[in-house]
Amino acid sequence: MEAIGKLREDIQKELEDVEFIIGWEQGFDALHATPLFIRSQEDIDRLIWNPLCVHNLASYLPQLKGRKVGVLLKGCDSRSVIQLLQEGLIQREEIVIFGISCPGVVDLSKIRARMNVSQVKRVSFAEGNVTIETPQGREEFPLDEVLATKCLSCQYPTPLIYDHLAGEALSPQRPADLLYKEVEEIEKLDVKERLAHWERELNRCIRCYACRNACPLCVCQDYCAADSRNPHWLSQRAGIGEKVMWHIMHALHVAGRCTDCGECERACPMDIPIQRIRKKINKEIKALFDYEAGVNTEDTPPLYTFQMEESTIREKDW
Amino acid sequence: MSNKGRFLATDKIPGLLKRLGGTYRVFAPVKVSDTVILFHEFKEGAQLALNKQATLPPKEILFPQTECLLSYTYHKDPENLEKSEVQVEETLEALPTIIFGARPCDARGLMVFDAVFNDGQWRDPYYKARRKATTIVTILCTQPENTCFCTSVGGGPTNTEGSDLVLTPVTGGYFAEPATEKGGALLQDEAFALGHNKADEAREEREKVSLESELELDGIAQCLLELFSTDFWKQVSAKCISCGACTYVCPTCYCFNITDETAGVKGERIRTWDSCMFYQYTLEASGHNPRPTKVERYRNRIGHKFSYHPTNYEGMFGCTGCGRCIKACPVSLDIRQVLREVKVHG
Ligand code: SF4
Ligand code: SF4
Ligand code: SF4
Ligand code: SF4
Ligand code: SF4
Numbered sequence: 001m002e003a004i005g006k007l008r009e010d011i012q013k014e015l016e017d018v019e020f021i022i023g024w025e026q027g028f029d030a031l032h033a034t035p036l037f038i039r040s041q042e043d044i045d046r047l048i049w050n051p052l053c054v055h056n057l058a059s060y061l062p063q064l065k066g067r068k069v070g071v072l073l074k075g076c077d078s079r080s081v082i083q084l085l086q087e088g089l090i091q092r093e094e095i096v097i098f099g100i101s102c103p104g105v106v107d108l109s110k111i112r113a114r115m116n117v118s119q120v121k122r123v124s125f126a127e128g129n130v131t132i133e134t135p136q137g138r139e140e141f142p143l144d145e146v147l148a149t150k151c152l153s154c155q156y157p158t159p160l161i162y163d164h165l166a167g168e169a170l171s172p173q174r175p176a177d178l179l180y181k182e183v184e185e186i187e188k189l190d191v192k193e194r195l196a197h198w199e200r201e202l203n204r205c206i207r208c209y210a211c212r213n214a215c216p217l218c219v220c221q222d223y224c225a226a227d228s229r230n231p232h233w234l235s236q237r238a239g240i241g242e243k244v245m246w247h248i249m250h251a252l253h254v255a256g257r258c259t260d261c262g263e264c265e266r267a268c269p270m271d272i273p274i275q276r277i278r279k280k281i282n283k284e285i286k287a288l289f290d291y292e293a294g295v296n297t298e299d300t301p302p303l304y305t306f307q308m309e310e311s312t313i314r315e316k317d318w
Numbered sequence: 319m320s321n322k323g324r325f326l327a328t329d330k331i332p333g334l335l336k337r338l339g340g341t342y343r344v345f346a347p348v349k350v351s352d353t354v355i356l357f358h359e360f361k362e363g364a365q366l367a368l369n370k371q372a373t374l375p376p377k378e379i380l381f382p383q384t385e386c387l388l389s390y391t392y393h394k395d396p397e398n399l400e401k402s403e404v405q406v407e408e409t410l411e412a413l414p415t416i417i418f419g420a421r422p423c424d425a426r427g428l429m430v431f432d433a434v435f436n437d438g439q440w441r442d443p444y445y446k447a448r449r450k451a452t453t454i455v456t457i458l459c460t461q462p463e464n465t466c467f468c469t470s471v472g473g474g475p476t477n478t479e480g481s482d483l484v485l486t487p488v489t490g491g492y493f494a495e496p497a498t499e500k501g502g503a504l505l506q507d508e509a510f511a512l513g514h515n516k517a518d519e520a521r522e523e524r525e526k527v528s529l530e531s532e533l534e535l536d537g538i539a540q541c542l543l544e545l546f547s548t549d550f551w552k553q554v555s556a557k558c559i560s561c562g563a564c565t566y567v568c569p570t571c572y573c574f575n576i577t578d579e580t581a582g583v584k585g586e587r588i589r590t591w592d593s594c595m596f597y598q599y600t601l602e603a604s605g606h607n608p609r610p611t612k613v614e615r616y617r618n619r620i621g622h623k624f625s626y627h628p629t630n631y632e633g634m635f636g637c638t639g640c641g642r643c644i645k646a647c648p649v650s651l652d653i654r655q656v657l658r659e660v661k662v663h664g
Contacts, residue, residue, distance in 0.1 A: 020556075027650040029464050034650035035557040055649060059559060113352035118370070118463035204350060206374070206383065206566050208593070213561035214648050221560075222597035229577070229598055236577045236590040238383040267648035269563045270373065271353045 003100055003167035004049045007072065010164040011044055014070055014096050021070030021098070022060055024053040031108065031120040031132070035060075038070075049166075051125055051143065054105045056080060056261045059216040061090045070096040074105070075170075076150060078159035079259035079294030080216040085161075086299055087257070089219055099162030101170045104143065104151035106130070109271045111146050115139055149275075150262045153178035160295060182273070183280045198244065198277075204270045205243040211274055212250060214267035217257050225249060251277045256285045256301040259294035288313060323520070324505050325513030327491040331368075334509035335360040338416055342453070345379050346418040347372040357417065368419050368457060369487075371466075375424045375569030375640065376417045380448045381431065385589045387444065387576070392583040409586075412447035416504075418455045423468045423640035425456050425480035427569025430638070433631040434572055444589075453500045456481035457492065462529040465641025467654055470533035473638055476524045486520040493520035533657055535624070535635075541664025542625035546617070550663050554656050555616035557649045558595075564643035564651075565593040565619065570636050573599070594618045620656060 011021050020037045025046040027034035033052040038044055049072075057071050058080035073081060078099060084090045111117060115132065122133040131140045144152070157170040186194060209226065212218045225233045226246050234249070235242050250264070258278045265275035285291055289302040290312045302310075309315065326334070338344045339360060348358040349365040355372040357379060358364065386409045395401040417424075428449070435442040436449055459466070459475035468474055478484045482501030485492035493516040496502030504510075545551070565571040575592040578585055592599055595616070600609045609615050627636035637653070644652050 028644060028652040028655070032650045034652075037553075037556045109353050116370075118461070118465075120464070201351075204354060204356065208561065208563045208566040209596075210559075210561035210563040210646075210648055213559045227596065227598055229601075232577070235579055236384070236575060237579070237588060238590065263648075267559075267561065267563070269567055269646035271351060 004047070006164075006166040007049060007098060007100065008044050008047060010098055010166070011038060011047070011070070012041070014164075015039075015044070018068050018070045018096055021072070021096070022057045023047045023072040023098075024049070024055065024057075029120050030123045031111070031117055049100060051103075051105045051130070051147075052123070054108070054148070054266060056214075056216060056263045058084065058261075059214055059263060061095065061216070062219045063221075065090055065094070068094050068096075070098060072098045072100060073159050073162070074100055074102040075154065075156040075159050076102075076259070076261050078161050079156065080261055081294075082161055082297050083217060083257055083259050083294035083301075085297050086294075086301065087304075092297075097159070097162045097164070099159030099165045101158045101165070101167035102154075103157065103170065104147045104154065106143070106146050107148040107266070109266075112271075114141075114146075148262055148266070149182065150260055153181070155179075156295075161297070180279065180283045182276050183283055186276065186280075199240050201272050202243045202247060202274075203240055205246070205268075205272055206270060207238055207243065207246060208269065210267040210269060211264035214263040215250075215254065216261065216263065217254050217259070218250070220253075247274060247277055250274075251281050254278060255281045256289070256291060256303045257293050258282055322502065322505070323493050323495045323513045323517050324510035325488075325491060325516045326485065326494050326510055330491070330509035331366065332362065334507055335418060336362060337507060337509075338418075338504070342414045342416045344416045344418060345376060357419075360418070366419075371421055371459075371463060371640065371642075372419075372424075373642075374567055375427055375642065376420055377424075377427060377431070377569050379415060379417055380428065380445060380452060381572060381574075381591075383591050385444065387587045387589050389586045390584070394583075410444055410447060412444075412451045415448070415452045416455060417452060420454055420456045420481070421459060421640070422456055422475060422477040422479075422481070423466075423473055423638040424569050425454050426468075426473045426477065426638040427480075427640070428454070429480045430570040430627075430631075430634065430636055431572055433634060438631070453482045453504065454480065455483040455485065455501065455504070457485045457487065458524060458527075459529075460487050460523050460527055462527070463641060465644045466529060466639060467532060467641060468639035469529050469531040470535060470654075471635045471637050471639040475527045475529050486523055488516050488519045488523060493517065495520075533654060534661060535657065538657065538660060538664070539625040539628050541660050542621050545660060545664045546621070548663075550659075551613045551617040554659060555613050558612050558616050558651055559649060560595050560597075560612035560615060561648060562593040562595040563646045563648065564653075565595055566591060567642040567646045569638055569640055569642070570623070594622065620653070620660070624657065624660075 020039045023036045024033045025036035035055055056077045058077050119134050124131045128143050129140050130143050154174045155172045155176055226249055262275050291302050335344050344360045345357045346360045347355045347367045349367045350356050355367040357376040388406055388408055390404050390406045392402045392404050435445040462475050478497050482498045483504055484495050484497050493513055573592045574589050576589050578587050601607045623636035
């Protein structure tokens with residue numbers, strides 16, 4: 001059975017026992033999906049599943065703690081749930097997980113960079129290609145060219161945790177050595193060039209905090225140090241210094257917890273490639289602690305524990 | 319419009335902006351990354367992007383994201399160290415400015431600002447001075463986007479309200495017509511050629527534009543009041559992640575915060591953009607917050623734009639239909655859909 005059919009069936013079975021189930025429906029045009037809160041049979045009929053279902057719906061879960069809900073998760077999104085469970089930020093028994101094996105989702109900013117999408121009429125996916133129809137004509141290109149960067153090195157196409165699974169379980173098809181490709185490119189720059197790179201990119205940050213609010217692991221949210229007024233940790237100015245500071249703050253607060261879901265970057269209205277900053281820290285955490293966030297509910301994030309001697313850091317030999 | 323129109327060839331624009339730069343600060347939409355277009359102060363060689371709506375409206379030029387209202391220094395009295403005097407300096411600066419390449423919805427956005435900061439009960443000297451010093455050159459829209467709904471809120475792709483000089487795209491460039499004296503003065507520049515033969519084309523281009531008014535907003539202010547205490551807001555805000563992007567990209571959102579930022583004996587009183595989508599926005603000193611969750615915050619955003627604002631300002635909506643909030647929203651929450659539902663349930 002097609003994944004969407006299986007999803008609908010499973011959702012129908014569970015609907016009575018939960019407040020709602022979060023999935024996706026068609027958004028304001030053919031190119032945009034939008035989260036759907038399923039409460040009725042009618043809602044189930046509106047459910048869609050395709051490479052436009054980009055949102056990591058796990059972001060909603062921490063705020064729903066204490067209520068029984070269902071959620072649809074791709075492989076990468078399931079890691080956010082595992083991480084949240086590890087930290088006690090959500091309760092397993094309160095969530096019904098509908099896992100979906102995922103061949104990849106698109107990065108809409110990559111599509112916007114290559115064509116005018118202000119009047120999209122139709123979008124279709126077939127045989128590894130995406131076709132987009134506008135009043136100016138149709139464009140067809142390989143899906144791989146516009147897939148989210150995280151998908152190009154995806155190691156977890158099948159959710160790591162679920163109650164129901166839709167679609168055939170997929171084994172990883174993507175080369176793991178691409179995982180830090182963009183980070184490695186920036187590492188090649190000398191320190192001055194690196195700073196210039198980030199100042200150029202971050203200069204267009206408007207400090208709207210969409211990156212924070214979209215992040216499933218940014219659970220402070222309303223009490224975020226970046227816009228706390230009392231104490232006033234960070235200037236309210238919007239100069240480059242404050243912008244850089246905000247991103248260091250975010251990246252450090254998710255160090256060892258960030259599951260590389262990319263929501264922060266996807267949410268940014270200024271298309272700033274900020275996931276790379278988080279990724280760089282992930283890379284360091286991997287090297288220092290041999291740790292990957294969100295793959296095992298029994299794990300404890302490295303910065304949540306203290307050991308006199310870390311097994312992976314050989315201090316005495318220094 | 320008048321018959322004083324002139325023709326501005328596309329290739330004359332960089333030269334024009336450069337010459338104007340001698341007298342004015344000139345802002346124009348510039349491509350700053352693969353996908354982002356921002357109003358930047360024009361420099362030679364900048365990649366102008368005049369055929370698309372900019373990612374952010376030009377509001378920052380008149381209402382900067384960070385603005386120093388005054389600076390201050392404390393001086394200790396050497397005779398009595400318990401005592402100090404504070405010296406305050408005003409920092410208002412309003413240089414002659416041109417915004418080149420706004421959209422009709424952007425120009426109308428500033429009319430919303432005018433009502434609040436310029437013409438009403440309270441006048442904001444900072445905004446007022448800058449507004450007076452600013453000339454707005456607008457490019458009419460011959461290809462509205464599928465997020466545009468200006469016609470539903472009182473504007474339109476060829477609306478000239480709030481603009482000083484109006485450009486209609488024609489073959490090879492733009493047909494320029496003054497809407498105010500300020501705008502007319504710019505036509506003195508050598509970049510503008512006689513344009514009689516382009517007047518008809520410009521008129522035809524304008525007539526061809528079709529963007530039907532898709533929303534029925536009569537009585538919406540009242541509908542919103544009726545829905546105030548209902549569960550409606552829980553339903554429509556469910557997918558909102560309370561991120562604030564919609565307010566930051568909006569040409570009409572004008573809420574601000576003021577903080578004193580002191581370092582040692584010196585400091586600045588700064589005004590920065592605020593957003594009703596943030597928790598701190600209505601957090602009271604007592605710790606009480608009348609808008610504790612996204613539900614109340616989202617209700618405020620819609621209520622302000624479509625009920626309280628038109629009630630306070632002669633029916634003018636606090637929205638110009640630019641669609642930027644729809645494009646910027648990480649969860650594609652569509653304000654038009656919300657307004658339709660308000661009409662159904664309210
Ligand atoms: S920091 Fe970004 S990539 Fe990491 S978990 Fe948060 S949203 Fe996902
Ligand atoms: S979402 Fe983008 S613009 Fe907004 S604060 Fe984050 S990086 Fe800055
Ligand atoms: S509310 Fe949305 S559509 Fe209306 S002016 Fe603001 S950004 Fe534009
Ligand atoms: S909303 Fe109207 S005025 Fe604004 S860009 Fe679209 S068509 Fe032009
Ligand atoms: S941009 Fe969208 S998600 Fe963010 S606060 Fe606005 S409506 Fe909510």
